[in-house]
Structure formats: structure tokens, C-alpha cells
Amino acid sequence: MKGSVIALDRYKGRMAAARIVDGHLEDLLIEPPESVTLPGAIFRAICDRPLKGQGGMMLRLPDGETGFLRQGKGLKPGQAILVQVTGFAEDVKAVPVTQKLLFKSRFAIVTPDAPGLNVSRSIRDDDDRVRLLEIAHDVMQEADEGLILRSVAATASDDEIAEDIAQMLDLSRSVRKDGDGATPELLIDGADPHHQAWREWPEPDQLDAADGAFDRHEVDDMIDAALGSRVPLPGGATVFVEPTRALVAVDVNTGGDTSPAAGLKANIATAHALPRALRCRGLGGQIVVDFAPSPKKDRRQIEQALRAAFRADGIETSLVGWTTLGNFELQRKRERMSLRACLKGTK
Known part of the structure; x- marks a missing residue:
């Protein structure tokens, strides 16, 4: 279809x-399971103990959970702060959080700690940018908070955008009023699917x-395929995406293609397919790609294809580069729980 x-x-x-x-x-x-804290959730947390030598701070969250704040400079044990969950916690580790809050909706993101009015760079039409900034100025006026208008706002009506901005601005101010308190509390839960x-x-x-x-729409069959490691590629090539405890291993096979350009074709196809394969499987962290054999002169073309594919992906991914053994390393933010872990315990 x-x-x-x-x-x-x-x-x-x-x-x-x-x-x-x-x-x-x-x-x-x-x-995910009910016991899992969703990214985007906002808590009033209580500072527990600093991590000497790391500059971080361990936090007390509701229901006995523990949070980890990477930048804890100037904070004292017992102090109440507002934090937002940035990703899923790994096994037996604390929930990762930040003090930089984002109030995100479909068209707008209110940024209390980053003043200024901004429009997504992907909106390049000057008339659209001017229109969106005029709407932002009308709603925000002299607000101390910052605002980012997302790319989809270019296709929305003025009223829809203005209402979205106003709702996020009100939510931001309401939540920040609840920052003081002696006990940890969940103020906003993360978004459901x-x-x-x-x-x-x-x-x-x-x-x-x-x-x-x-x-x-036969989604159950598609999920079954995503639970496996095999990803078919155009031209008969195949890529296998296999998570381990330490990293995600990606192996590229050219299949039955024995032409001189088989390796390059399979590697370019892998670059295009890899963001989707990782996204649907909820995989992040360290990723090592064992590309199909191809001359070193092709590496620049492969890397360009990777950059273009991950630029459109939406999940923060750093392309680290080639290793001595000829593998390619990436570091991807853990914004999602792995599909297997998410479905653990279901029948």
C-alpha cells in the first residue's frame, strides 16, 4: 500500500x-511496563548526595526511585529542584534527569531556561518564518520563557499555533510554581504512545x-519482524541488528550479489535503513557497524549517506567514525526502551 x-x-x-x-x-x-518512568516526566526531586569527582548529584524521586543529575554544581542535600527525565534508565541504574525543562507540544516547545523566540531551521520559507514569529510575539509578549516553533507549525493555522503556545506557556508556569516542597512528587507524566x-x-x-x-494493517507481523535481528535490504542484501549487553552490533551481508559494487550498494542501503531499524527496535547506546567489504575510497560516500539518514531521524545520534579494524561507531541517545524489554512479561 x-x-x-x-x-x-x-x-x-x-x-x-x-x-x-x-x-x-x-x-x-x-x-512500557507501569513501573518504568517515562521520558519527559517532570518531578519535584530532593537532592540526596553529591557524587564527588563527577560533579553530579543523586536525587530522591517518588516511590523510592533514584534520579541522577549530571550537573549538580551548587546544589545541596535536602534542596528541592525541578527535573525532567531525559531517557530510560538502564538496569539497576538511576533515572537520568536534567534541570533544563522542555514543555513540548505538536507545534511549540516552551523553554523556561532558554529565553528567545526561535523557528525550526527546517522552515526555510521567509514568509512562513515571518508569520510564525509574529504569532510567537503576539502570544509570548514580554514572557521570560523561550519558545521554539517546530517544523510542522508551517502547515498549521494561526489560531492552532497560538493556542498551542498559550497552553504550553500556562503549563510551564503552573509546574514551576510547584517547585518548592519537602517531598518528591511527580508533576507531569511522560507522553503515552x-x-x-x-x-x-x-x-x-x-x-x-x-x-x-x-x-x-498487519502491524503484529511487522512487530514480530522487528523483534528479530534480520533486516532485508534492496538488491538481496541483508543487515543483522543484534543488541548485546555492551553495544549494538550491526553486520552487513551482500547476499548473492557478486558484482564489484556489491559492497558499496549494500553499505549505502544499510545507511538508509539503519535509523529505522534502530528506531523500531528502540535501540541506543554504543553501536558498531561491520560494513560489507568495500574500498577505503568509498568510506566518504558511506559516511555521507549515514549523516543524511540520521539527520532526518530525530533521535540524537553522534557519528563517531571508523575504527582501526574498519568498523564504524555511533553513539545514540537512549530515548526509548528496547522493544524486547518493553514487551517483557507480556503474552
């Missing part, structure tokens, strides 16, 4: 959202939010 579809449903009892483009799973969001899909994904050609949406 050509075009894009967003299917909102439940998968094995968990709230879930799938984005399908031209019949292929492009993105997948599944609700359906809300996150509305907020982050582009407008689809078809939205299917009725019961049975996953069955109608």
Missing part, C-alpha cells in the same frame, strides 16, 4: 502506535484509531 498510515491500538494489552509508510513499518511506540504519535509524527494520509487497527 502506497502512502502513510498511523495506526493507534493496543498490543498485548499495552497502548501502542505504529507509523507505516508504503507498507513498511517506519516507527513504533509501545507503552498515542499522545507521542500525535505530537511527533507528521500528518498521515490515513489515521486509523478504531479498535482492530493493528489487525487491519
Whole structure:
């Protein structure tokens, strides 16, 4: 099927959202177990103990959870601060948090700690930029908070954008009033998959939010494929994406293609497919790619393809570079729980 579809449903009892483009799973969001703290959640936390030599601070969160703040300079034990969860905690580790709060909606992001009005760089039309800045000035006026207008705002109406900005601004001020207190408290929970899909994904050609949406679009089969390591590539090549305790290993095979350019073709196809493969599997951290054999002169072309693919991905990923053994290393932010860990315990 050509075009894009967003299917909102439940998968094995968990709230879930799938984005399908031209019949292929492009993105997948599944609700993690109830005990897991969602990224984006905002807490009033209590400083517990500094980490000497690291500059960080351990924090007390509600329900006996522990948070880790990387920049704890100037904070004292017992002090109440507002923090936002930046990612999923690894096994037996503290929840990663930051003091730089973001109040994010579909069109606007209010940034209390970063004043100034900004428009997404991907909006290049001068008329659109002027229109959006005029709306921002009208709503924000003399506000101390900062604002970022997201790329999708270019297609929204003036009223929709203004309402979105006003709601996020009010939410920001309401939450920051609750910063003082003697006990840790959850002030805003992270977005569930359906809300996150509305907020982050582009407008689809078809939205299917009725019961049975996953069955109608064969999403269950796509999830089963994502739970495996094999990713087929155009031309018969294959890439295997396999998480280990230390890193994510990616292996590229050219398949039956024995032409002189087989390696380069498979590697370019891998560069295009890798962001989607990692995104749908919820994988991050250290990633090592064992590309198919190809001459060193092709490395620049492969790296350019990687940069273009990950630039459009949306999850922060650093392309570290080539190793002595000829592998390529990446570092990807852990914004999501791995698909296997998310579904652990389901039937």
C-alpha cells in the first residue's frame, strides 16, 4: 500500500502506535511496563548526595526511585529542584534527569531556561518564518520563557499555533510554581504512545484509531519482524541488528550479489535503513557497524549517506567514525526502551 498510515491500538494489552509508510513499518511506540518512568516526566526531586569527582548529584524521586543529575554544581542535600527525565534508565541504574525543562507540544516547545523566540531551521520559507514569529510575539509578549516553533507549525493555522503556545506557556508556569516542597512528587507524566504519535509524527494520509487497527494493517507481523535481528535490504542484501549487553552490533551481508559494487550498494542501503531499524527496535547506546567489504575510497560516500539518514531521524545520534579494524561507531541517545524489554512479561 502506497502512502502513510498511523495506526493507534493496543498490543498485548499495552497502548501502542505504529507509523507505516508504503507498507513498511517506519516507527513504533509501545507503552512500557507501569513501573518504568517515562521520558519527559517532570518531578519535584530532593537532592540526596553529591557524587564527588563527577560533579553530579543523586536525587530522591517518588516511590523510592533514584534520579541522577549530571550537573549538580551548587546544589545541596535536602534542596528541592525541578527535573525532567531525559531517557530510560538502564538496569539497576538511576533515572537520568536534567534541570533544563522542555514543555513540548505538536507545534511549540516552551523553554523556561532558554529565553528567545526561535523557528525550526527546517522552515526555510521567509514568509512562513515571518508569520510564525509574529504569532510567537503576539502570544509570548514580554514572557521570560523561550519558545521554539517546530517544523510542522508551517502547515498549521494561526489560531492552532497560538493556542498551542498559550497552553504550553500556562503549563510551564503552573509546574514551576510547584517547585518548592519537602517531598518528591511527580508533576507531569511522560507522553503515552498515542499522545507521542500525535505530537511527533507528521500528518498521515490515513489515521486509523478504531479498535482492530493493528489487525487491519498487519502491524503484529511487522512487530514480530522487528523483534528479530534480520533486516532485508534492496538488491538481496541483508543487515543483522543484534543488541548485546555492551553495544549494538550491526553486520552487513551482500547476499548473492557478486558484482564489484556489491559492497558499496549494500553499505549505502544499510545507511538508509539503519535509523529505522534502530528506531523500531528502540535501540541506543554504543553501536558498531561491520560494513560489507568495500574500498577505503568509498568510506566518504558511506559516511555521507549515514549523516543524511540520521539527520532526518530525530533521535540524537553522534557519528563517531571508523575504527582501526574498519568498523564504524555511533553513539545514540537512549530515548526509548528496547522493544524486547518493553514487551517483557507480556503474552
